[in-house]
Amino acid sequence: MLEYSDKNPSIREPLKGQDFDKVTKLLKDFQFALDEEIAAVKERPSQDTLESGTYTSNGSGKDSDEHDYKFKSGNSGLRFAEVIRAKAGDKAYTISYVDAKEDEITLRFPEHLGPQITTIDLEWENDFVLRKMQDQLRLIQTAERDEHFMRIRDLFYPTPVSRIEPAKTEYARKLYEMGEIEVTHDGKRNEAQLEAVQKALYNPVSFVWGPPGTGKTSTLGYIVANFMQRGDRVLFVSNTNRAVDVGMLSVMEALMATGASADIPNITRFGDIALSSESLDRIHHARQADARRTRLRQRAQRFQELLSRFKVLQDELEALELAGDVPPEELEVQIDASLSEIRRYGGIRKMEDLVDNLQQQLQNADYYELISKKAVGTTLAKVCTSDLFFDLEFDAVVIDESSMASLPYLAIMASRCAKHLVVAGDPMQLPPIAITSNKEASQLLEQDVFAFAARAEQVSELFDWHDFNPLQTTFFDVQYRLKEDLAEIISEVFYEGRLRTGVPSKRLALSTDKTIESDLSVNKTHESPEPSTPVKKRKKSSAASKSANLKTEVEGNLTASYTVVDTSFFEPVLTKRNNDYGFSPINEMHQKVLTDTVYQLVAKDLIPMEHIGVIVPFRSAVWDLRRALNKKGLTEVEVGTIHTFQGREKRVIVFDTVMSGMAERGQKRHFTVRPFDETKNGLSVPRLLNVAFSRAKEQLIILADMQHIRKVYSGKFLGKLLDRLSGI
Numbered sequence: 001m002l003e004y005s006d007k008n009p010s011i012r013e014p015l016k017g018q019d020f021d022k023v024t025k026l027l028k029d030f031q032f033a034l035d036e037e038i039a040a041v042k043e044r045p046s047q048d049t050l051e052s053g054t055y056t057s058n059g060s061g062k063d064s065d066e067h068d069y070k071f072k073s074g075n076s077g078l079r080f081a082e083v084i085r086a087k088a089g090d091k092a093y094t095i096s097y098v099d100a101k102e103d104e105i106t107l108r109f110p111e112h113l114g115p116q117i118t119t120i121d122l123e124w125e126n127d128f129v130l131r132k133m134q135d136q137l138r139l140i141q142t143a144e145r146d147e148h149f150m151r152i153r154d155l156f157y158p159t160p161v162s163r164i165e166p167a168k169t170e171y172a173r174k175l176y177e178m179g180e181i182e183v184t185h186d187g188k189r190n191e192a193q194l195e196a197v198q199k200a201l202y203n204p205v206s207f208v209w210g211p212p213g214t215g216k217t218s219t220l221g222y223i224v225a226n227f228m229q230r231g232d233r234v235l236f237v238s239n240t241n242r243a244v245d246v247g248m249l250s251v252m253e254a255l256m257a258t259g260a261s262a263d264i265p266n267i268t269r270f271g272d273i274a275l276s277s278e279s280l281d282r283i284h285h286a287r288q289a290d291a292r293r294t295r296l297r298q299r300a301q302r303f304q305e306l307l308s309r310f311k312v313l314q315d316e317l318e319a320l321e322l323a324g325d326v327p328p329e330e331l332e333v334q335i336d337a338s339l340s341e342i343r344r345y346g347g348i349r350k351m352e353d354l355v356d357n358l359q360q361q362l363q364n365a366d367y368y369e370l371i372s373k374k375a376v377g378t379t380l381a382k383v384c385t386s387d388l389f390f391d392l393e394f395d396a397v398v399i400d401e402s403s404m405a406s407l408p409y410l411a412i413m414a415s416r417c418a419k420h421l422v423v424a425g426d427p428m429q430l431p432p433i434a435i436t437s438n439k440e441a442s443q444l445l446e447q448d449v450f451a452f453a454a455r456a457e458q459v460s461e462l463f464d465w466h467d468f469n470p471l472q473t474t475f476f477d478v479q480y481r482l483k484e485d486l487a488e489i490i491s492e493v494f495y496e497g498r499l500r501t502g503v504p505s506k507r508l509a510l511s512t513d514k515t516i517e518s519d520l521s522v523n524k525t526h527e528s529p530e531p532s533t534p535v536k537k538r539k540k541s542s543a544a545s546k547s548a549n550l551k552t553e554v555e556g557n558l559t560a561s562y563t564v565v566d567t568s569f570f571e572p573v574l575t576k577r578n579n580d581y582g583f584s585p586i587n588e589m590h591q592k593v594l595t596d597t598v599y600q601l602v603a604k605d606l607i608p609m610e611h612i613g614v615i616v617p618f619r620s621a622v623w624d625l626r627r628a629l630n631k632k633g634l635t636e637v638e639v640g641t642i643h644t645f646q647g648r649e650k651r652v653i654v655f656d657t658v659m660s661g662m663a664e665r666g667q668k669r670h671f672t673v674r675p676f677d678e679t680k681n682g683l684s685v686p687r688l689l690n691v692a693f694s695r696a697k698e699q700l701i702i703l704a705d706m707q708h709i710r711k712v713y714s715g716k717f718l719g720k721l722l723d724r725l726s727g728i
Helices: 015-044 075-081 128-143 146-156 165-180 191-202 216-229 241-257 261-266 278-282 285-322 329-344 348-363 367-373 378-384 409-415 441-447 448-454 460-467 484-494 516-520 543-557 586-603 620-630 684-693 706-712 717-725
Strands: 044-056 065-070 085-090 092-100 104-109 114-125 207-211 234-236 266-267 377-378 395-399 417-425 474-475 562-566 614-617 638-640 650-656 661-665 667-668 696-704
Touching: 015 128, 015 146, 015 285, 015 329, 015 409, 015 441, 044 104, 044 620, 065 114, 065 241, 075 092, 075 378, 085 104, 085 409, 114 620, 128 146, 128 378, 128 409, 146 207, 146 409, 146 417, 165 191, 191 207, 191 216, 191 474, 207 216, 207 377, 207 448, 207 706, 216 234, 216 241, 216 261, 216 377, 234 241, 234 378, 234 474, 241 261, 241 266, 241 278, 241 377, 261 266, 261 586, 261 706, 266 285, 285 329, 285 348, 285 367, 377 378, 378 409, 409 441, 409 448, 417 448, 448 460, 484 562, 484 684, 484 717, 562 717, 586 614, 586 620, 586 696, 614 620, 620 638, 650 684, 684 696, 684 717, 696 706, 696 717, 706 717
Parallel strands: 207 417, 207 474, 234 377, 234 395, 266 377, 395 417, 562 696, 614 638, 614 650, 650 696
Antiparallel strands: 044 065, 044 114, 065 104, 085 092, 085 114, 092 104, 661 667
């Protein structure tokens, strides 16, 4: 039996036989789904193409068999690849992952390929983490511990609110108890954020629904800080290293804001750090473990020297006595002094045991450093793959971006918490991804935890679940990132009009770390301009005049929060290349419009390149646009898919829909594609579009062939959304 919290004397509902069977079946279903996914991964290895790899000396010369190259890439799958096959030109290599920082990744090659690698094709089997997840699930099934099964039950099968009178009385009591929980914060948390902290401290499982820009991650920082100040050990996890970094910076910020900065050395960031940050470097587990090893070595060396010195003095005394000589008084004084110091540590035998213990701690310094911390931040994958986390439990587990985490991951996390599990995310953001063609397995692996717990297939059902479970769920209804005109449309389209725009308070930033100021502070508010009008079609004959018209239209609309650039005026035509990457569309006209637009943003509007993000729905289009932008000198503009930008934001986002009619036998054939068609991709379509359209802090520019959109997406989500943004 486990207590809800120190404040609440209530206990979890005991595990019943039917609950046990339900959880057992769910775990078996997870195993089946992972089996199918592993088989699919082996049949279809992951592939990627990296460009402009720069040689980075790792201390070895050119004659060595280890040569590191740094590439621009945010591909997290490479971190756990056991074997990476690379092809550069006509030569093939087996290479290995070294580390990653920000949006760069370092790979190790067996030979020197010159100062720079122009392009490299990679292939690897991305099943290592999947197999480790299976191992963890087997342990849970084999152990059949009631407390593990209760945590999994509470997560996936939350008890619905009863309508009978005794249950209503119990509900009222719990609501009162929850409201009585005092939390420490910065005085700038809004009502929903404070409720989320209280529910986290009270419930065995609580859900935090935080749309973009609502302060979800910063509030999670206060949740972790409150757990720590209550004496709980906390595990903070997320899908990506960057998300973990931002979360741990938020924890440090919360500790400072609540006067508990002395606890910052008691937290650790385990695994690769993605952000450049002095604050993160100071709490990096590898650095902390090295410092522990140094202290242990120094202490062991001091004890060993004391024992050795005493032995030398004893040997000298025995030699004198055997020779019949009288020991000098100075020698006896030295022996007495050494023996006195040894006795302070319990005597010779005790000190010898202490030295042995220190040696054992030296060999396991990483583990001892990990378990000594009050809060640990790492990725979901690291918890499953690192031996240091084997069978480790925490009082509380806080999961950020949980709507992107697969259900098997979350079952494992539920088994690691003794008292409180906090599940934070946004079910209207990207769901988990699976590649298996088995329908049953893919449906399970691509289901997000909010929809699973709510048994929801539509957005309205998610909100019904929230409305009927106010004790367990919190919806953050005030956003501080987007301008009000765009935020209003996103609220109406994605959140039933429940999302309001608030005036942000400037959050406290760690004065010693500029990274926190840039990555975590809420940007200043902006007055909301009138919504832009769509780019109108005009008759122009030459390509030059069309380009001039585009420039005029875009310039006229950049003062608004969003602009829909209707490219149908330029009569774009879609083609595709044949390769191993599946559907790879090419829209040369869109490439030209996009590169001209970005060039204008940088050259005329003086927007720094690193503040601009370009989002496309297809990975193949990423490489095409990177090359096109590089030719114009726009090398620092980030280009990626919608998944790349999950949890990210930029000052300006340019979203290219890419799609137009495809040229076939002298005619245009119009068709829908999976990322934009809910009949092919279900609830994932609004999630994808929500992510794409909510990454911009100031300006969102959308490139769309509206003739094509209205022809094939009329009445569908994308068509209705773009018409709404165009003011139609």
